[in-house]
Amino acid sequence: MPSYKHYLLRGLNIGLASLLPSSCPLCGTSGNELLCRDCRHQFFKQNQSRCRQCAIPLLAHDAQHICGECLSLTPAYDSTLVAGDYAAPIDQMVLALKFGQKLALATLFADLLRDALLQDPKLPLAELLCPVPLGRRRLQERGYNQSLEIAKPLSAHLGISLAPLMLIRSRETVQQSSLHPDARQKNVHKAFALNADFIDKVKGKHIGVIDDVMTTGTTLNEIAQLLKRFGAAQVSNYVFARTPRH
Ligand SMILES: [Zn+2]
Numbered sequence: 178m179p180s181y182k183h184y185l186l187r188g189l190n191i192g193l194a195s196l197l198p199s200s201c202p203l204c205g206t207s208g209n210e211l212l213c214r215d216c217r218h219q220f221f222k223q224n225q226s227r228c229r230q231c232a233i234p235l236l237a238h239d240a241q242h243i244c245g246e247c248l249s250l251t252p253a254y255d256s257t258l259v260a261g262d263y264a265a266p267i268d269q270m271v272l273a274l275k276f277g278q279k280l281a282l283a284t285l286f287a288d289l290l291r292d293a294l295l296q297d298p299k300l301p302l303a304e305l306l307c308p309v310p311l312g313r314r315r316l317q318e319r320g321y322n323q324s325l326e327i328a329k330p331l332s333a334h335l336g337i338s339l340a341p342l343m344l345i346r347s348r349e350t351v352q353q354s355s356l357h358p359d360a361r362q363k364n365v366h367k368a369f370a371l372n373a374d375f376i377d378k379v380k381g382k383h384i385g386v387i388d389d390v391m392t393t394g395t396t397l398n399e400i401a402q403l404l405k406r407f408g409a410a411q412v413s414n415y416v417f418a419r420t421p422r423h
């Protein structure tokens with residue numbers, strides 16, 4: 178039976194055009210921009226009203242800016258900003274960065290995240306950025322942390338310092354996407370630690386946590402709880418793609 182990873186890699190060929198630097202990763206049109214104007218407009222226009230706290234698209238009956246789930250469960254993070262939905266064809270770009278070594282896409286993701294941030298002038302910007310860390314074994318397998326690769330150009334675009342080593346994965350976890358939502362909390366519980374060098378730097382600060390995908394938000398909530406325990410004043414998630422409601 179083909180492995181999960183094999184299945185994902187095979188999926189990359191569906192709807193994902195050539196990733197030559199001069200061609201649009203979604204439709205293959207050649208040009209000078211990272212993503213062609215048509216695809217940018219079609220897939221990343223920020224016309225969707227989203228929950229301020231978790232960025233899930235809001236339903237008509239949701240209270241003004243916060244979804245029903247965030248109102249009842251109150252995550253530890255204060256806000257989430259995303260560039261788009263984790264659905265076709267955006268999901269294929271995420272998989273190409275994560276499993277297909279298409280590192281050039283990280284620059285594009287940072288560019289789209291910056292655009293989304295700048296379109297929301299009411300959203301206060303973080304003072305310090307950090308990526309969601311990978312476990313040592315997965316980092317060795319992949320050779321890079323896709324969240325850090327997005328964080329580097331985003332930090333440069335926004336002029337906000339990046340602390341790549343702020344968070345440490347204190348134990349290996351199973352890929353969250355492979356687990357039932359009920360098992361995810363247990364999987365990431367106490368999976369992260371704060372690097373001792375940052376204990377004084379987190380206190381009273383607004384921290385921005387960067388990731389490629391947010392599914393249920395369990396991992397980001399675990400990290401926000403940790404940062405708040407060390408006195409972070411505010412935690413914002415900056416995530417490229419958000420899994421829509423089922
Ligand atoms: Zn295109």
Ligand SMILES: [Zn+2]
Nearest residue numbers: 228231244247
């Ligand atoms: Zn919400």
